[in-house]
Structures are given as structure tokens and as C-alpha cells.
Amino acid sequence: MATQIEDPTFAAYELLAPFYDRYTHDYDHAHWLANIEAIAREHGLTGRRLLDIGCGTGKSFMPMLARGYEVTACDISPGMVSRARQAAEGTGADVLVADARELPDLGRYDLAMALDDALNYTLSDEELGAAFDGVARNVRPGGLFVFDLNSLYTYRHFFARDMATESDGAFFCWRGEESAAEIFPGSVSSSVIEVFATADGTSWERYSSRHVQRHHPPATVERLLADAGFELLSRRGQMTGDQIDPVGDDELHVKLLYFARRGATDLGNRTIERG
Secondary structure, three states: OOOHHHOHHHHHHHHHHHHHHHHOOOOOHHHHHHHHHHHHHHOOOOOOEEEEEOOOOOOOOHHHHHOOOEEEEEEOOHHHHHHHHHHOOOOOOEEEEOOHHHOOOOOOEEEEEEOOOOOOOOOOHHHHHHHHHHHHHHEEEEEEEEEEEEOHHHHHHHHOOEEEEEEOOEEEEEEEOOOHHHOOOOOEEEEEEEEEEEOOOOOEEEEEEEEEEEOOOHHHHHHHHHHOOEEEEEEEEEOOOOOEEOOOOOOOOOEEEEEEEEOOOOOOOOOOOOO
């Protein structure tokens, strides 16, 4: 594993941290997470101990705190964690710096989440498998794991193109570094978010945050889940937080949303654990 200073995910989010909330100002996490929780409950979720992996500035767990969850959260970026701690001050949430690919043993949770790009930055089957193994060590037998991954459709139709937006004194330019024709199942794609920001309205500074992600084919994801001791309950297709379809299509939906259950025993060489 690369050292933090060399890791592209660490570098991307440390630079983006001061601007992240402005960049994602229109995300309706509360509505989206309510829908995700409802599906998880349909799949048998019980208990309210939550592990949020790749928590960013806290937007992915603050609505869950409001819904009565006891939260532990982590992110690879100290800058993001600092902002998440500020957002969660006084709530009792425990927020720490940790890499999803090297997740420490933090406890036994009823629900683990890795949402909104948290696992898209795993750049090989081995890295994604290591993330799944780490989650398995932290979810109780019978507990649920919910995560999303960008679809092939997203990498071809959104990741590869150029876009621009403005929010609260900052201008954001997204530049895809590959064409849609270069993106295939399992490929690595990269893009750059150029941030132009001003503190006084006259002087502008430019920041470049480079994001490197990999498409993970559903069949590979399902195999790695099984290897880590998870049973896949459903693979949903997401277009928006309001539209989560019952079956996910890699070439139709924006995200594939996975719901999995931790088995009562581990597989392979892992320690057998009985509930």
C-alpha cells in the first residue's frame, strides 16, 4: 500500500476538504439515507450501531445520528475528518482517520456503510477485497453492509466528460482524462477537479484535485463479497436518492447499491465466529 503522502485518494481529498461541502451543497443525504435505511430494514436490519466508512465531512452519518444511531466513522483524509468532528461535536459520534483498505478492528456493528465514492478509489480486486475483509471484521454475524459503486454507465457518460459549477464563492471544473471509448469493465479512470476560490472577491487561487477510480464489475464484487463472508441480499440501481430501483444495471444506472449480510461463520482461513 502506498504511503499516505503518495496515495492519490489521500492527496485528492486533503486538497478538496476545504471545498467539499460547497461542491456537494445540493446532495440530499437525509432523504437518500432514509431510503437506504428502509431497504436495510426490509432486509432484516436490527440494532443501531453504525460504522460509516469514507465519511467525508460527516454528511453521510449526520442524518443517521438524527435517526438514533450510535456512530463510529472514518475517512482517509485528516482534513475531512477534522470537519466531520466539528459537524458531530456534542453528538457522541467517534470520528477517526482510517483507510478503508486497512480498516482497524473498531468493534462489532449492526450496520456498516461505505457510500458516495468511498470504495470507488480501490484500484484492484485485491484492494476491494481487503476493504471487504476489514468490514467483515467489524460487522457482527447477521449484521448488514451497504455500499455503492459507480457503474460503467457513470464512468462512460459522466466521469469522462467536462463539467463546471459554481457555489458560494468557488468555481469548480471537472475534467475527465479518458474518453468514453477508452473505458471498459474493470478499467481505471481519472479526472481532475479544478477549484477556483476567492477569499476577498478580487484575488483568486486555483487548486487541482486529481481523482483516480476503478470500475468494479458486479460479478467480481459479488465474488469478493462471498470470499469475505458476506451474503449478497440485493443489488439495487440508483439514479437519484429518490429513485432506487429493485435491480441494478451496470449500463443503465448511475450507481449500483449493494446490500449484504455478514454470515454467522467466516470462510477460508478466517477465524470461525458463531453468533
